[in-house]
Amino acid sequence: MNAFTGLLWKDFKTSKVWFFGWLAIIFLIYIIGLVIGNFVKEPTIVQIFLIMIGVFHFAFLPGIVCSMLRLEGKTQLWLHSPYNGFMLLLPKLIIAFIYSTLSLLLVDGLGIISMLMYPEASLFSYWPIKEGIFFNLGVTVVGLYISGWTIFLWTFYHSLSKYPSIKSIRWIFVAGFIIVYQSIVAFLTSIKWVERLLFDTFTVEVSSGVFFSVGSNEAKAGFDPEMIPLPLLPFVFEGIVMIVVFIISCWLLDRKVEV
Template sequence: MDALIGLLKKDLTLMRFWYIVWLVFTALSMGGGYILSNWIAEPSVIVPIFVMLAGIHIFLMPIIILQTLRIEGKTQIWLYNPQSSQKLLFSKISAAFLLQIISQCLLSLYGVFVTSILVKHGLIGSFREFLPIKQGLFFHGGMLSISIYISLWVIFLWTVYHSLGKYPKVKNFRWLVVLLVWGSYNVFEALLVKLQVLPQELFTFGINLQVAPSMNYDLQNGWEIKYMSASLPIIPIILYTILTIILFFIASRLLDKKVEV
């Protein structure tokens, strides 16, 4: 446990710079949107800012993990670390996960601020109309899950790229191999869907939730927010979870080879 805590502290230190850059960008976007809304006397301007920040949050974890991997790849830090590759990668995922949670909490607070502005100017009726708690939790959970999934792909492709560095014939074309791996997976996935290898009923089975927001703005009536029903497929979520675990263990195995980059 002490070793894992030490790794977490080290990874958080490596991620600190880019995370601060992200927080500064977020603060400038929030503050700039509010100033602009006052300048043009249009409070609804802050809504697209909130939507934009929510969208790019998906890529926060993958970006800071990739930056950390690049730093350690240049310094060869992991070559001299006695800890297992699984623990090294798990530490990076955990550190990025913690930072992602903090950032999404800040986004939620900004959502409360946006809602208060809309209520104050009579653009919506109440807090629950724009920011229902249940839908908000599902929204943040989905955002976090997608971010973790992309992060595991980033780790896997990074280890594939640097694993090929010890082969002189392909060393200069490693990026092409990575693209082929990513493209081949997508083609394979598309073929499975097209050929209906698995029963279609498996993919239609799910839970209906009102988590898909539909937002319309009218000059007279203000913002109208409706939450439409969306099916949450159970089987695909299980399959993607299994795939994520597989990617993690393959990446750990490649990193065990102590590849120099």
């Protein structure tokens, strides 16, 4: 446990500059939104800016993971590390997850401040607590999903450096893998019984979407009242795929990936 804590601390120290820089960008964008909103006399603009920042978090989480992987690649410390691939990769996902969660909570806090400052100009006519939770959860899940593939493709790409004859064209093999994987998934989901199994069983009712309207005197946002079935098995399938590709990534790293 002490070794794992040490690896977490190491990844925090090597990535904290990116995180604090990102927080500074959030505050800067928030201030810009306030200035523009006051200038055009439309306070809802700052809330629009915050929503855009929130959506961008699906790329923030894998971006942090990618920056840590690149740093490891430059230093090549884990080529001589006594720890296995799981111990080296998991802390990066945990740190990136913590960063993303804290950043989203900051955006939520700024949104609450904006609603308190301009209650009459809020995009929502109520406190969107449930919507905020689902939004944060959705963005985080997508970010973790992309992060898992980022780790796998990075380790796969660098594992090919062991073969000098293809080292200069490794990107072709990575692109080929992506094409083959997507083709297999598309083929399987085109089979009628597989499609019915994935999309017609184990569903939950969710809102059909989000409405957002801006007029000359007001702006409104919220979830559409119409409910549609959301299949759960595709998420289970993708979750299993993520576990598998993470295990493969750890195995590739155990073979001492050369970068």
